[in-house]
Amino acid sequence: MSSWRDRVTSALPRLAVASHDLVMVWLCWQVLHRLRYAMLPESPDFPLWSNEVAIVLLGQGMVFWWMGLYRGLWRFASLPDLWNLLKASALGSLAVVAGLFFYNRFGSVPRAVLGLYPFVLIGFLGLPRLVYRAWKDNQANRSHEAASRVLILGAGRAGEALVRELRRTGIYYPVAFLDDAVRLHGSKLQGVPVLGGLESAAAIARETAAKLLVIAMPSLDAPAMQRVVAICESTGLPFRMVPRLVNVLEGQSMPGDLKEVAIEDLLGRKSVMPDWKLIRGWLGGRTVLVTGAGGSIGSELCRQCARHGAQRIALLEIDELALITIQGDLQRAFPDLEILPVLGNCGDPAVIAHALRISEPDAVFHAAAYKQVPLLEQHLREAIGNNVLATETVARACRETGVATFVLISTDKAVDPVNVLGATKRLAEMTCQALDDGRASTRYVTVRFGNVLDSAGSVVPLFREQIRKGGPVTVTDPEVTRYFMTIPEASQLILQAAAGAAHASIYTLDMGEPVPIRLLAEQMIRLAGKQPGRDIAIVYTGLRPGEKLHENLFHVDERYRPTSHSKIMQAEAREVSPEFIELALQRLRGAFVRYDTAELQEVLRVAVPDFKPLIREEDANGASANIVVFPAREARKTR
Incomplete structure (x- = not known):
């Protein structure tokens, strides 16, 4: 019984959208006929229901269903959805023309109605969807007072997708973008302004009252990521990053997650693409x-x-x-x-x-x-x-x-x-x-x-535990390096x-390239929100038995x-x-x-x-x- 109820409950939203679209088709057909007849000296009465209306609803409805128009959600309506509406309207008009031709050779349908039908129908179908999405987005924006204000570093595709995701969750509110591309300065992405370059993060974070920084540049190499992390650290604010695509594909992160910057993100290991x-x-x-x-x-x-x-x-x-x-x-x-x-x-x-x-x-x-x-x-x-x-x-x-x-x-x-x-x-x-x-x-x-990295007994979990306890972090030698x-x-x-x-x-x-263990320790301390030598000491203990520098x-x-x-x-x-x-x-x-x-x-x-x-x-x-x-x-x- 519960499974039957679940199926009915899950089908109700689609049935509601399908009913809406059929009503819009009927309304479009009625409006076009009444406008066409209004141009005549004596306007005949056009019925609210007829065989022609039934053919239009049947033909257009079958095309809607065949096109998969009800697999998406109005909440996330976008340009691809409008494109699907355009194709569905065009194909539906062909189905309507075919149906009416076989019924009565267009005996009672004005040609102007058939010509305008697909274009007007797009407006009848698309406008409610866009209005609904705008209303939902506005609700999310109105609730930003309770959300954490986020400053996004990187105004590319990852940043644009991040804004969409943040607005959907309602937990974070994007206040601005920062990007080193000068051509983007002063523009807006998803309604969020690009206020300057990355180096101005501290000043803009203060001006916008940001509480969190998010690095939306998942393809950065090691030197660039180290620079961005240093900029984030200079603000004194917590920061996160958008996960790399390979982490999402391997199930280590979910799309839309914000992850802490890990030490492997700073070591320059490019993603491996095996055969x-x-x-x-x-x-x-x-x-x-x-x-x-x-x-x-x-x-x-x-x-x-x-x-x-x-x-x-x-x-x-x-x-x-x-x-x-x-x-x-x-x-x-x-x-x-x-x-x-x-x-x-x-x-x-x-x-x-x-x-x-x-x-x-x-x-x-x-x-x-x-x-x-x-x-x-x-x-x-x-x-x-x-x-x-x-x-x-x-x-x-x-x-x-x-x-x-x-x-x-x-x-x-x-x-x-x-x-x-x-x-x-x-x-x-x-x-x-x-x-x-x-x-x-x-x-x-x-x-x-x-x-x-992070294997049992390696320096990474050792350093992490030492940092958690407040230090000191022990390094064998200032010059020691490892791969x-x-x-x-x-x-x-x-x-x-x-x-x-x-x-x-x-x-x-x-x-x-080999990594200096001293640099590894310093970076891990900074990622923990501390400063090497000030908050967490680094102590050099000397090489242990069997160890060499390189x-x-x-x-x-x-x-x-x-x-x-x-x-x-x-x-x-x-x-x-x-x-x-x-x-x-x-x-x-x-x-x-x-x-x-x-x-x-x-x-x-x-x-x-x-x-x-x-x-x-x-x-x-x-x-x-x-x-x-x-x-x-x-x-x-x-x-």
């Missing part, structure tokens, strides 16, 4: 298994795979809370997706064999790893166990079961490694390369990239690389060539001896069982010739200063 056709062709209808599925990269890989056609996803995770969290997220977002959660350690051969048996995946993404540089310097055994031996266990099991593609998520720290994380990840790369010896059907693909990209961007490029990868291939993602993306002995995607480079892998790698893994397994860290360290250094551990002065001299000294090394010759 979705290639990715969907590779993933569509297939099964994938993700190790470390509850982590930052692992969970986003699961979402991206589900979004782009995977039929079944196996989630392998050792952390029960992380596993149940990503399982719940996927179930809510993708109710038709088949999800196979597996709780366990991917380094356990029985666990990975069970996961592969129940899922029978076409591709395995190995995202499980230990990644915290200072911690791993003190836990060599666990780093080798998780980053090397577990990788070998998963990769070998994929080969034995005939998995089509194995993707290793690596790191830029594997290039010229100076710490345990980099060395273990480099050895994991070499292990995969050794397994892909030409006899295996499995493609082994390695993807390297740097830090991801950054967003989690969705990294995951999308991983899929792009894996979809078109060759056997034993190593890919490096274009990370853009990371490298490319190895001097690896040649790199572009791929079909501009942000992915393929490395020419260095030669690896499968026998040598197998011997090293055997020694590591034995030393791992015995907890022999000395042998683990020795084997790691021999297996990874590029591994040059950093020497700290406090280790060499017993001093307490935390200063990193890079050892001298011989210059290499490029091939």
